[in-house]
Every structure is written in C-alpha cells, then in structure tokens.
Amino acid sequence: MPHYLYLVRHGEQQDAEHGMPDGPLSPRGTRQAMLLAERLGGVPFTGAWHSPLQRAAETARIIAERLPSLTPEPSALLFDCIPSGKAPETPSAYDPFFGSVTEADIDAGRAQMADATAEFLQFRPGDHHDLLITHNFVIAWFVREVLGAPEWRWVTINQANCGLTVLQQKPGRPWTLVTHNDLGHLPFELRTGLPDQLLV
Template sequence: MKTELILIRHGETEWNSQNRLQGHKDSALSSEGLRQADALATRLATFRFHALYSSDLGRALETARRIAARTGHTVVPDTRLRERGLGILEGLTREEASQRHPEVYESYSHEGADYVVPEGESTGQRLAHAVACLQELGTRHRGERVVAVTHGGVLSLLFRHSLGIPIGTPRAFSVLNAGWNQFDIHDGKLRLVTWGDVTHLQATSRDDT
C-alpha cells in the first residue's frame, strides 16, 4: 500500500525576500509568508489527512502551526526535514557570500553532493536524512495521507532523487514558497505526483482584490 506525502515549502520569510542564505539559521515569515501559510491552512482545512509533520526550524514550524490551528492536527517536529546546513554562509546574501568566502561559495555553487560547507553539511547528507524520514513515514502511515512542512533545498533534492537526476545537477525548476508537492511512497521508493501547486495562493490573491 502506498502512502501519500504532501510536502509543503514554508511561507516566504524576510530573508527569502532579501535573497539571503538561511540554512539552519532562521528568519521570521514576512507578511506575504503569513498570508501564504493562512492560504495553505484554508486549503488543508477541507482536505482529509492523518498527520502533520514539520521541520523543527522556526519558519517551517510557524507555517505548520497556522495549518494546525485550522485543521486540528498536532504538529510533530522532525529534524530530518530541516534545510541543508550552510555553515559560514548562513545569513549572507549570495553577493556577500561570494565576497567574504569566495572559495567556499564557489565550491558550494558548483561542487557535487559530497561537498561539506564549513560548519555545515553536504547535499548528500541532507538528502539521506530526508529520505530516511520519508521512508519511516511511509511505513508508519501505510495507506494513509500525511502532510509535512519542509524547505526549498530539501524539496529540490527530493525532486531530483525521485526522477533519477544527479543531485549536483544545476536546478532548472522553481521551488515556490508555500508550494504543494505530492510524492507517493511505496516499498521505500518515492514517486513524484504533483509539483509546485500554488492554486491556493492565487485564490486568496483574487479574494483580496
């Protein structure tokens, strides 16, 4: 029996709007991010699912808590759903990172899955954590539907992993804040079903005009 996994990227943060690298450091949801989280909550309030998980980082938890307030679920934090740790690059814009740590930023931008950012981690390490988490959820919730709030970097890795794309391949797709992405998991294998659905955001935008 398959498990349906609705994986959601957190709402926009202040650092997202400033194009800052976040990693394990945190930034509050922006006013737009709060609107996005509430739009997700409205959609999920009419959607039957069995459990609500979240990265333990603040931006994801705030998104999940706003969903839980509408759906009645308990938020279950899991560190394996965290964003990739970016160590000494966290909190910097890409321009600042390239100026202050040129060699590290160059390696971060172009090295493969095994490159570990100083004081951070590699994409391969982060993907392994995320896949282990989803496989566990697939076993725990066999035949059920689960929602999990995570991060853009994690979703980007899972997208590549599910399609057999090398994880070091440059990204040629969008990972939208508050986007709705569905993966099915069966016998520990992920299958991509829906990617980047933001119809709930468009609906609230129309309602606001």
C-alpha cells in the same frame, strides 16, 4: 492503499531579501500559509512534521490552527541544508553558489538528507497522508530522489513559498511525482520565492 507525502515550502520570511538566516513570516507569508491550510482542508492527514526553523514552525502552526486534527512535530531531518556538492557535470553557472558553501555544510546536508529520505520515503502499509513543512532545497532533493535524477540536479528544482508538491507510492510500485509546486491556492500577488518569470 497508497502512501501520500505532501511537501510544502514555508511561507515567505520577513526581510528574507536582507540575508537573515531565519526569522518570522512576513504578513504575506502568513497569508500564504492560511490559504494553503484552506487548500489542505479535505486531506485526511495521518502525520505532520516541520523543520525546527522559525519560518517553517510558524507555517506549521498557522496550518494546524485551521486543521484541528493536525499536530505537526518538529524534525531535525527537515532543516534547511545543502544536500550535495558540485559534480563534474554540474554547469559552471552554479559555481558561485557552490563556492559559497563549505565541505562541512555539504557533508552535513548529505547525511541529513540520506536519513530524511530513508525515514519519510519508506513505504507505510495502509492509507497514509503525511505532511512535511520544510525548505526549498529539501523538497528539491526529495523530488530528485523520487525521479532518480543525478544528485546535482536538486539545484535546478525550485519551489515557491507555500507551493505544494505531492508524492505517491502504491504497493509494489516506486514513488511517483503527482504534482510539483502547485500554486493554485495562491493569487498572483502572493506567489513568492521563485524568479519573477516563473511565478506567472
């Protein structure tokens, strides 16, 4: 039986545009999480984990309230992080972003994501449906890892708030990207977290 991994970015954060490192969901973020819960209602989940940060924990709580069989657990492996640094082939357009992070940030993020992919991408025999509620960069790293793309390419992969990405692994086969950043459960006015031109 296949192993499915459902990756979800948290709902929109209140006042996120003002640079808050963490905080509660906005009213729009709460609605995003509620609609995502409806979308996931028919999935026979076998496990669920979330980042300990408030915006992800609140998203997990809202989903769990509507899916009584789900009991999300906090995991430090799903914290927001910088998964890797600038590579020689990274386009110079990303210099300002990488210039704003420290080597310590990068080292910590790289170690965290090595542990996260080892933990959550290990094959589990039987029918497994696991939900991870986390952050943009973490999901980008998982997608990059599954596709075997160069390390720096995570910075080019973006997820909207409460967008749904699904990975699948069948016995004897590599992980497959089934869907990326699916927003079918969200009306246009609730699609946030991406550049405007990508939200239509």
